[in-house]
Amino acid sequence: MPLLEIDNLSVSVVHDAIETPLVRGISYEVSTGEILALVGESGSGKSVSSLAIMGLLASALRVKHGSIKFEGHDLLVQSDEQMRQIRGRDISMVFQEPMTSLNPVRNIGSQIMESIEENLGLTRKQAKTRAIDLLKEVGVADAERRLKQYPHHFSGGMRQRVMIAIALAADPKLIIADEPTTALDVTIQAQILDLMSRICREHGTAMILITHNLGIVARYAQRVNVMYGGRIVEAGRARDLYAAPRHPYTEGLLQSVPRLDQDRSIPLRPIQGSPADPFAEISGCRFHPRCPYAEPICRSKAPEFEGGLACHFPLSQSAKEAV
Amino acid sequence: MGDYLRIEGLSVHFPVRKGLLQRQVGAVKALESVTLTLKKGEAFGLVGESGCGKTTLARTVLRLVDPTSGSIWFDGKNISDLTGTALAPYRKRIAAIFQDPFSSLNPRMTSGQIISEVLQVHRYSGNIKDRVTELLSICGLAPRFADLYPHEMSGGQRQRVGIARALALDPELIVCDEAVSALDVSIQAQIINLLEELREKFDLTYLFIGHDLSVVRHLCDRLAVMYLGRIMEMGTSEEMFSNPRHPYTKALIDAVPEPDPLGQEGKEHVALAGEIPSPLSPPSGCVFHTRCPIAMDQCRSTVPSLSRLAGHHSAACLALETTPEPRTTVAHTN
Structure with missing residues (x-):
């Protein structure tokens, strides 16, 4: 049984009694200990679908249908109290901006210990010992002294380490990391992602890594879901997907990024147009207005998601076999 | 012809004041004796992490920040001490593109008004409306975009x-401060291509500030790697990436994950330990010594100077001065 099983999940935003779908029927699984990446541009639904797992959707957002099963239990039918327990103990989340997710007027120690006491039922003294251990594990030196400090005493990278310590407090089975290093410098980004993948390896924790950076996916994830316009358009093992993308959008993304291992005189081949606006009416495949291979059927009929792909005209397999 | 833009021994210190009398208690050393030159028509990149001074350097060239010492020569004239009207002609010749178009465009003006404002301020002699339409079309936007407000457009638009606003007065030098950093991947590529196209078409010179090494390498002929207000290494993009010499440049390149899972397999990458020290009290000697994997005793006391290795390639590292590596030939492809 997979750890997390999402089946045909749809999320809509309701505004003035008008419903706009943001996530349009996505299905995927996450197994124990694996790192799965969700890749996509703004408005692809990658963050919204993950907030739905956590039961943290804003009030205007509704799950329209589908199920989210964690260890076999549907999270969508749990009471608020049950979800509160699952959130700390089984699934935790690391956000992009650590300064806005930490409370600026409480010291770091009390914020880590709150999570420990709440979820593990330890005494204050035991919680403090655990907090110090956690800070050491995430690489914060001089942990005992730093417990008494406030978020503004910490650099961006250190704050993100504290957030990871809080996420790890109850030894969760799944961590959802939403652009965890986008606000950080490159050398600090490498430190944080190395740390997170080491933790997953050592604790057998699974991670959903949400990012727009294709390099990060390649270095840290085993499997990838590429999202566009609220759907998963291609899913597969990272190495297969990069070697031979089958969806035109995946191919377009890969050709859009400049790379250090390629001749710099090779011009970039950007995807034309802008990412699909969730509020715009687009018939058929939502990628068709930007797709260089679009045929009439792409304008009228949305492709089914089958065999890890949602496309009427998948790119040729020959390139894939050659690898 | 001499150098087009020459920055000489430029230092910028921001005073830190405290107390009732606002006495100066220290200074943030944002830039420390930076010297570099740009040739006409080249794209020069500045890379580095937060606090390395790349944005301060850009703002000083734009004369938005006053240098503490040193000078900036543009087309044979020292512009670092010009003020007021004497500066006006240079404001036309040097333009800027900023990172976040949402905060650098006035939300209460249409894009037409935003572009024509620049033309009006500098008393453009031609038909302003025609010029706006022309500028929009140069940048790949239809004339109807002149009537749209920033919130009605996408990030790329x-x-x-x-x-288009930066191009309004036919500038020669454009300072691009993280000009593509806030954009979605597919849009970023469109804007990078547009910038390359414009450089060729209008014979522009770019001073391109970025933190994404692969973007800077793609766009720029030469670049400088900065750390805590100083230049660590400088050279052509080919030299810097095929044969990085400074330990910081090596670490920076190593930290960039390539979009290629097969290439990453079994590849050892060593994340640089530690954090960037505060520019309020930078380390003594070589500012990088606190994080440097090959730091020696003398690095703690001696400030290395930027010295030439080969061709245009130079680096500021004591380890390179004491143990010279054999010169490697570097292929120039442009």
């Missing part, structure tokens, strides 16, 4: 308006 807004950045095109920002570029």
